[in-house]
Amino acid sequence: MSHTHDHEHAQPRPDLDDTMTYYRVMEEAVRSLLIEKGIVTADEVRREVENMDARTPANGAQVVARAWVDSDFRSRLVANPKQAIGEIGHDIGPMHLVVLENTPGVHNVVVCTLCSCYPRWLLGRPPDWYKSRAYRSRVVREPRAVLREFGTEIADDREVRVHDSTADMRYLVLPMRPDGTDGLSQAELAALVGRDSMIGVTEVVPPLRV
């Protein structure tokens, strides 16, 4: 990767919030009409935006780390995700959730080929690539090649299972706990668990030794 390339990516993309595009006008028009008709209030919209902003992959990471250190919790998590996740203070929303356990024999990866369904209550809004045509088209047909693009090499003798989400059914991958993490606390373990490992395009790697 060249120096120039790195430099270009150092700046966040502008959000174009100062231009009134056709669809941005539509959003404001629809929102103001819904408020006038009493269907939603301005305060509800503001709170919904804030609540969603506050949901991050750290929520999912807490669930994963707890499952790594507490085998009873792990069993409950797989048997009844909604209830187990509720125990540690997280809500998974109105949808069904299935927790997919990665094992030495099976690696799981999640997609929504129809649109962009995602366990957003645990991971926040989905990343752009999850919603992209390229990911949704290809991961069902050539999952190993797609995983390789994310830097993930799955051994030939390990099964790769692709799970297609729906509006009512969401998936969370429970990655394998990496070797060399025996002495870590639950909070230290949670810090290792990134968003992409809970979608299944990466695995959790142990912390670097210094």
Add this chain to the structure above:
Amino acid sequence: MGGLEAGAIDQEAHDYALWERRVDALMMLLSGPRRIMTVDQLRKGIEALPPDAYDSMTYYERWIASLTNALLDAGVLTTEELGARMARVSARGPEAE
């Protein structure tokens, strides 16, 4: 879409603008306890967009287009009031935030 040919996956992310997060919020509110519309309706509306529109529009542009169509179909909004309001918003420019 699943299984179609496609190129490399662009892994770069962008920051969502406030209007995009509001589209998301409106959908959550309308599909939540109010049951004005469902996530399936949103998806059907997006799939009904012409192929070139699907590819040229951004993610939340597709959402607001589909959401608005569903509200029109359900009679929650009329095309007349929507058109008038959009003209007014357009003439005024961005709202203060």
